[in-house]
Amino acid sequence: MKINKLYRLYALVCFTIFCFCGTVTAQSTGTEVSATVVDEQGNPLSGVNIYGPGGSRASTNDNGLFNIMLPNDEAVVIEKKGYESQFISLSTVTGNITLVKSDFLASEDDEIKMGVSTRDRRDIVGSVSSINTKDRLVYDNTQFVRDYISGLTVGVRGSSNIRGIGNALFVIDGVFGRDPNVLNMEEVEQITVLKDANAVALYGSQGQNGVIIINTKRGSVNKREVNVNVRSGIRTPIALPNYLSAAAFMQLRNEAFANDGLDPSVVGFPQEQIQNTRSGLNPIEFPDVDLYEFVQPFINTTNVISEFSGGNDKSQYYVNVGWLYNENWVNINEDINAGSNRFNVRGNIDFRVNDWITSSIDGVAIISTSKSSRANLLNAATTFIPFDYAPLIPINSIDATNNPELQTLLVGANTFDGNLLGSAQQIGVDAPVALAIAGGYQDRRFRVTQFNNSINFDLSGITEGLSAKTYLSFDFFDTFTTSIRNQYRTYGVTDWVQNDGVDPLRDFGEDRRDLSENVASNGFVSRVGMYALLNYEKTFASNHSLNTTFLGYYNSEKRDGVLQTDRDSHLGLQMTYDFKKKLFVDFSGAYAHSLKLPEGNRGGFSPTVGIGYILSEEPFLKDSDFVNYLKVRASGGIISSDRGIDGYYLYDENYSDGASFGWADGLFSNNRQNISQGANPDMGFEERIDLNIGFESYLMNSLWLEANYFRTELDKQLGFLADQYPSYYNTFRPLNNFNANLYTGFELGLNFNKTFNDLSVGIGANVLYSQTEASKRSETNEFEYQNRQGLELSSIFGFEDLGFYSESDFTADTDGNLVLNSNLPVPNFGAVQPGDIRYADQNGDNVIDQDDQVALGQSASPWTYGVNLNLKYKRWNLFILGTGQTGALGNKLSGNFNNYYAPNGNDKYSEVVLGRWTPQTANTATFPRLTSGDNQNNFRTSSFWLYDTSFFRINRAQVTYEFADTLCDKIGVEDFSLNFQGTNLLEVAENRDIRQLNIGGNPQARTYTLGIRMSF
Incomplete structure (x- = not known):
């Protein structure tokens, strides 16, 4: 293989x-x-x-x-x-x-492609950040687009959340809503982030949360280029879950029985079994299984990308061809666990039709396959009890002497490396290892096809500065799974003879190969998008310029199995006036149409205005050696959007089936129809109300500095009004435009570049502070501390823990049973004992119940930052990127964490239970007492289960060596470089062990790759 x-x-x-x-x-x-x-x-x-x-x-x-x-x-x-x-x-x-020198930030390298238009950096009034990938991939050779966004762009939390408002709209090559995950970085020319209302207004309702624009490369006149990028390396797991051994599990399970007043000698595990398991006496009779032993210590990864571009003044082309391979983490049955392969082809063509019409045609095809066994061993490992059964039974451990029936069974048995597939009666054929070996395979595939065409019209024959453009795109995405679902026989041990042989075996199921491949569709999405724009750009009296764009946009998206087709449409207008290229005033707006709203309210206007002033053009700064460039800006506006409305016909009355009534002696029946939601014919758009104030500057010919203050309110969000009707009229409540969320904060970005003889130094940093607030809510809570209004949007509500109950918190009654002291509030979640979690009584009613839940912290980090260092000495280059966040909490009871950090009842025990409460560890315990049942008190969201998610991580580092031109000439290449890169190299965090652990899926990985880049 x-x-x-x-x-x-x-x-x-x-x-x-x-x-x-x-x-x-x-x-x-x-x-x-x-x-x-x-x-x-x-x-x-x-x-x-x-x-x-x-x-x-x-x-x-x-x-x-x-x-x-x-x-x-x-x-x-x-x-x-x-x-x-x-x-x-x-x-x-x-x-x-x-050659004429360009104005600062107005050269071709400073052009910002804003999806439907292109502007010089200095002409932009809104808050916009941009990254050009030209020459950057030589020293930062990652191929994942989201990795380039995270840590390198100002104002973005993670890879898609702008200023903490929510997931941004991606626009790729002018097409709204495309997925950036289908791209490799080699085909990307520029990434642009539009953040404030003025910058996103042209994108209508869909641009409410901000826009991230990605433009792919195109061919250039007379520039023929061939580039090859090859990387190969290994990925190693950073951390794997650590569950207790079989003997330790049984020992602590007995302790849990005892804590519940049960006799371990009756309901628990015999000490002889525990000791035999611990000693490894017989791993078939006394198994101790860890499914993570089937996880490879490292896996291979390979990425090959070739790109070709060129052209003349009549036509230009760009082609990108790539292959990405990742090996599977599970090392059982290599032919089945083949891993994933991704193949992509892109072709971008630009051509001139005549003197006033040009056109472009782009096509993309991607095929991705991921072949594996039908068993998810990494998920099964979280629940597989280590002593249940041996998943593999060696043939040589079976004594079939004088047992013809067993001999016949063994002759026809399928084996794996000399082993039978093990199971147990309660498991049968669903044993995960057996399924992985003999159950066949599944091959998940997805295919992406994209096509877009633009036609550009130079209408200067009508009037100077007039142009037009049409754009049409088709996107198709489908995913399906092919599989072979073999039946297979497993074996369980029922008895043992004195020589430690198996006698006899019990078998489950039968061996039967699936002779036909099964195909199951997992979804199909088709998208059609189109827009037309008219642009007029003119300079009057040498000092006054006007740039006007009028846009009409339509998009539809249909998903397999969904009756309602999603449709978006709007008209957009942008008018930018400038005086002497130093004072800019921009009006941008849109008129959106939404089918999610009732007739009469389906249109929404979005006006915005922005102003920018280049102070460095004024006489008092024009000749400054310190300030080379300084622009101040401010913008504000309202974006009307239906993006937060997650369904259609929500303005209508909704009905649901109620109780069933029968008649004719039960021969017939009918359901009562109940109203489940009232009507609201006045439902309207949600609104983003935005204010942005900032500046950008270039200082001392080496330092780029930009900063913005922002205040964004998402107003008129849909919600049910708690105080509109009495509680017994709840089913009649309609959705209303009432709720509001507030986002305030600032962002700062800097880049320093300086050359000292043979040493070039580049330092970049960005910081985002975004604090959110539920600024308006309709609430009728009895206690003010339970209201969400005024709190952080990601507030975590739960109980305030006061540590563990101690033995002194209880007294024994006449029967010897422990009774909670009368001076302590009584939990409403069942009886408690020493070692259970104790909660604060917030309202003083001497009862612990849901009314005692308070805000404990927030799950979204208000502070996000990134730093990068680029050092070049002669032909050597070192690049390092780090990111971090602080100010948020995580919850160990959420998601897949639950059964690992808070095992309850019959859950499998992980290493965290070693810190359990006992009378001897009462002062040092980090986990509640063990219990054999379902504890209703301990495993509730409380401050006990929260942890600080702050971290700083070295995302990636790369060392690059670029060979001399003399060598390149000898081997017939233009440029040639070697690079060694590592990702996820280091994380500094108080709770790193929690943050770096994936439970139930593929582990977080540290990657090391060696690569070559050649340009011809």
Whole structure:
């Protein structure tokens, strides 16, 4: 199997080099042309790049001179960072070629692609952050898009939550709602985050929570490039759950019986069984099984990506082809647990139709497969009791002497490495190891197909500065599972003879191979999107400019098994005026239409306004050596949205079936129809009310600094009014636009870049503080401390724990039973004993019940930050990225944590129970007393089960070596580099052991890869 993987890798790399090596070594033929490039003052410019047809290229020397071979006197592209590029025919040049210096943040490298439009960085009024991937992937070679967003973008919590408001809308190549997980970073050119209302207004209702825009690469005129990126390495589990051994489990289970007043010698485990299990006397008769022994210590991962781009002034192309492989964590039956493979192909084509029409066609195809056994061993390991049975029974342990029936059974038995598949009577054929070995396989597959086409119209023939664009996209996503579901026989031990052999065996099920592959559809999604826009850009009287965009958008999404098709549509308008390119005023708005609202209320207007002023253009700062650039900005507005309305027809009365009534001696019956929700014909849009104040600056020619203060309120959210009707009219309550959430905070980002001789230093940091509040709620709680209004949105409600009950909290009655002292409040969740969790009586009624729950903390971190370091010395490069958060709490009773950190009743015991309460450990215990039943008191959300989730993590680090040009010339490549990268390398946290542990699924992994990058 592993040899086949190497063949795939080898074949793909060889195919790439074979097909495109000719384009590298081919020499342009024609006439050698020379010219000199100067700036506006006539000074020669060195390092100017010249690109000719057929992949020819040249650079200017210190005198601004270049020589290039050109066939048939074709045109060349001339460009240098910070200057406006030119596309000219050298035969028309008389004298020197003059490049015009771009305004600061207004060059081609400073263009921000905002989904439906493109603006220069300095012209943007709203709060926008952007990352260009050009040259960055050489030293930060991750291929997961979300990894680039997390820690590197200002104002984003995680990889999609902007300012803590909620999941943002992703716009990929102008298409709303596409999934970034289908991309590899090699095909991404730029990632842009739109944060305030003014920036997102053009995206209508869907842009309520902010927008993350991703643009893929495209071909360039006269720039023929072939890039190959190969990475391969290993992934190691950071942590695995640690459950107690069989003997320790039985010992503590007996303690639990005793705590409940039961006799362990009657209902528990005999000491002889415990001792025999602990000593390993006979692992078949006394098994001690840990299913995590089937988890590999490391798995292989390989990623190969090739990309090709180029073109001329008539057409350009970009192609990306990739393969990603990850091995399966479970090492049983390698052919079945084959792991996952992902193949992707992207093609982006731009072409000119005539002098005033250009067009582009993009196509994407992705196929992903994940083949594994039908058993989920990592999930089964959380519940598999270690002494239940041996999952594998060695054939040589079975004594079939003088037992013809057993001999016949063994002859026809399927074996695995000399073992029978073990089980027990209560398990039968559902034993997880047996299912993994003999039960067949399942192959989960998903396929993505995307197509989009844009047509651009230059309408300057009508009036100068007028243009139009149409855009059409089709997306199809389907996922299905193919499987072979074999039947198989398992065996259980029923008795033992004195020589430790098995006699006899009991078998369950039968061996029967599934001869046909089963196919089950898991879902299908189709999406159609389209928009048309009209743009007018004009400069008047040299100092006044106007840029206006009018947009009409429609999108529909249909899901398999869902009757209602989701539809979004809106009209958008953006008008930006600037004076001398230093004072900018922007009005952006949208008029949205929603089918989720009643007729008459289906339209909503979203007005926003923003202003920006470049202070560094003023005389008092224009010649400053400290302040190179400074822009202050402010924006505000309202976004009307239906994004928080999670259903259709919620404005209508809803009915449900009630009690059944029969007649005709029970021959007929009918259900009563009950009203379950009242009607609200006035239901309207939710509103985002937004204020943003900030600045961005460039200082000392080395430090980029930006900051924003924001105040966002999501108002008129749907909810039931608690005080609208008496409680006995609850079923008549309609949904109303009443609730409101408030988000306030600030964000700060900086990037410092400086070169000291051969050493280049880059330091980046960003901080987000976002505090939320339930600013308006309808509540009728008896006690004020139970109200949510005024509290953090992610507030965790529960009981305040006061430690464990001690033995002094009880007295014995005449029968010797423990009775809680009368001066202590009585829990309403059943009888308690010493070692149970004691809760605070918040309302003083001497009873512990639901009325004593209070806000204990918040689950969302208000503070999020990221730091990165990039050091380059000669040809060596070191990059490190770290992220962190602080100020939040986690709950050990939530999700899959529950049976690990809080095992109750018959749950499997993990290592946490070693800190259980006993009379001897009363002062040091970290876990309640053990109980054999279902304890209703201890395992409730309380401060006892909360933990601090603060952390700082080294997400990834990479060392890169770039080979010298002389070597690259010898081997026929343009650039060649080696890199070694590690991810999830280090985490500093008080509760790191909790944070890094996955329970019931694949473990968190630390990855080490070695990679090569080649450019031709």
